[in-house]
Structure formats: C-alpha cells, structure tokens
Amino acid sequence: MNNIRHQHLIFDMDDTLIYCNKYFNLILDEFITLLSGWFKEYDLAMDDIRQKQIEIDVAGVHVVGFASEHFPASLVETYRHFSRLYGRPLDDSEERQLKLLGSSVYEKEVEPYPGMVNTLESLRLAGHTLYLYTGGETAIQQRKIDQMKLSSFFGERIFIRQHKNITALEEIITTQLLPRQDTWMIGNSLRSDVQPALQASLNTIYIKQELEWAYDIVQLQTGSEQSFHTVSHLTDVPDTIHQHLNIYDNEQKRTWG
Structure with a gap:
C-alpha cells in the first residue's frame, strides 16, 4: 500500500456512504396507501399514484435542486392532481398531513452502508486525501455528517451544494487544485456524480444500488x-482504485522501458 500513488478521492454521501433512498421509498409507500384510501371510490391505482409522484418529483428537482421542501410539496401536488382529475374537493387537513408525512423523512436516523468506516479508514491509511461532496440543504446534510462523525475522515474538505452538476464539481476541482488524472469521483448517481465527473475528465466509480431514484438514472455521455x-458495494472501492493504479503504473513502465 505504501507504494500506491497518492490520489484525491471525492465521495458522495447519500446512498454512497449512508442509506437515503430507502427512507424516501418507505414514506412513498405510506403516501400511496393513504391516497389510494382517500380515492377508493374512484378506483385510483397505486401504480398511477407512484408514477405521477415520480414525474412531479423529478421535474421539480431540475428547478429547485435538493431543497428539503420539495419532497413534501411533491406529495401535495400529486394529491392535488388527482383531486382535480376526479373532482374530489381539496382538504386543508389532508394537505397538512401530507406535508408532515413528507417532512418526516428528514428525521430518520442515519445508517451507514456496510463497511463505511473500514473503507474510508483503509483509503486514508493508504495515503489518499478524502473529500465529501453532497447535495442538499446545509442543516440537514450537516446533521448526517455529524451523526456519522464523517469530519474525522474528511476534515474541512466537505462540500454541500443545493445543485450537484458540472459547475459545482468544477468549482471544487479548481479551488482545491485537484490534478484530474489523480482525482476520483465515487457515487451512486449517474446524473449527479458520474456524468459530471466524466465531463470533468475525472476517474469515476459508480456504486450501483438496488434502489435507484428515477432522477438519478440517465444515459451516460461517454x-x-x-x-x-x-x-x-462500497467495500469494493479501495481494491478498484489500487488495481487500476497498478495496471496504469505497469503500463507506464513498459512505455518508458
């Protein structure tokens, strides 16, 4: 490990280091069950509720980014859509219930992915510099960071942004003076992590999760x-990086004789 070339490793947080989407899905299941009960007489299918919420949710994120009020608002807007569609009167108490339900997702206890501490520790011990780059509101994301004690690995190299895109990533690369050939983006989102990293000519590791948010899924531009x-798995990251470096270094030795 001591002979491994020093690298700069930028980690996403939600659904890369800690669980996130599964909590939103639990809230969505509760929302869909609730709405199907309210609209029982109209035979509103659960799948129709889910698809409309996804449509509203994804469209909104493009506009407001990872704002905390957006998810609860998407539940209310889905409710209003079907109320208008079927001529069912809107109810203020029902809307308040949906806002509270949506907001409750941000109160869930933080849970790390298996091997999070060991993965970060092994990379640090190998001599690499770690950076955290997460999307969302500062107060919410900082609470997660504090609960997981992530600053012990990332120090002051923590970046919270409302929008995660090529502009935000380039700002980090520029301000931190990161050498692109020795910098990696590691994350679960094709849209927010992988595509911007490829555009920025960074090495990239995509951690494919079973529960993917519809917003995250895009066709990559190679x-x-x-x-x-x-x-x-997150635990695959150190070996992936070090195997790549060994192959690259061996190729360079052959090239230069």
Missing part, C-alpha cells in the same frame, strides 16, 4: 479520457 468503473 468520451472521458479517464477511467470508469462500476461496482456493487
């Missing part, structure tokens, strides 16, 4: 000069 890897 063409990056840097490496792109897909893994299934």
Whole structure:
C-alpha cells in the first residue's frame, strides 16, 4: 500500500456512504396507501399514484435542486392532481398531513452502508486525501455528517451544494487544485456524480444500488479520457482504485522501458 500513488478521492454521501433512498421509498409507500384510501371510490391505482409522484418529483428537482421542501410539496401536488382529475374537493387537513408525512423523512436516523468506516479508514491509511461532496440543504446534510462523525475522515474538505452538476464539481476541482488524472469521483448517481465527473475528465466509480431514484438514472455521455468503473458495494472501492493504479503504473513502465 505504501507504494500506491497518492490520489484525491471525492465521495458522495447519500446512498454512497449512508442509506437515503430507502427512507424516501418507505414514506412513498405510506403516501400511496393513504391516497389510494382517500380515492377508493374512484378506483385510483397505486401504480398511477407512484408514477405521477415520480414525474412531479423529478421535474421539480431540475428547478429547485435538493431543497428539503420539495419532497413534501411533491406529495401535495400529486394529491392535488388527482383531486382535480376526479373532482374530489381539496382538504386543508389532508394537505397538512401530507406535508408532515413528507417532512418526516428528514428525521430518520442515519445508517451507514456496510463497511463505511473500514473503507474510508483503509483509503486514508493508504495515503489518499478524502473529500465529501453532497447535495442538499446545509442543516440537514450537516446533521448526517455529524451523526456519522464523517469530519474525522474528511476534515474541512466537505462540500454541500443545493445543485450537484458540472459547475459545482468544477468549482471544487479548481479551488482545491485537484490534478484530474489523480482525482476520483465515487457515487451512486449517474446524473449527479458520474456524468459530471466524466465531463470533468475525472476517474469515476459508480456504486450501483438496488434502489435507484428515477432522477438519478440517465444515459451516460461517454468520451472521458479517464477511467470508469462500476461496482456493487462500497467495500469494493479501495481494491478498484489500487488495481487500476497498478495496471496504469505497469503500463507506464513498459512505455518508458
């Protein structure tokens, strides 16, 4: 490990280091059950509720980014859509109930992915510099960071942004003076993590999760000069990086004789 070339590793947080989407899905299941009961006489299908919420949710994130009020608002807007569609009167108490339900997702206890501490510790011990780059509101994301004691790994190298895109990533690369050939983006979102990293010519590791948010799924635009890897588990990250570096260094030795 001591001979491994020093790298700069930028980690996403939600659904890369800690669980996130599963809590939103639990709230959505409760919301869909609630709405199907309210609209029982109209035979409103659960799948129709789910698809409309996804449509409203994804469209809104493009506009407001990862704002905390957006998810509760998407539940209310889905409710209003079907109320208008079927001519069912809107009810203020029902809307308040939906807002509270949506907001409750941010009160869930934080849970790390298996091997989070060991993965970060092994990379730090290997001599690499770690950075945290997460999307959302500062207060909510900082609470998660504090609960997981992530500053012990990332120090002051923590970046919270309302929008995660190529502009935000380039700002981090520029201000931190990161060498692109020795910098990695590690995350679960094709849209927010992988695509911007490929555009920025960073090495990229995509951690594919079973529960993917519809917003995260995009068709990648290829063409990056840097490496792109897909893994299934966070614990696969250190070996993926070090194997890549060994292959690269061996190729360079052959090239230069």
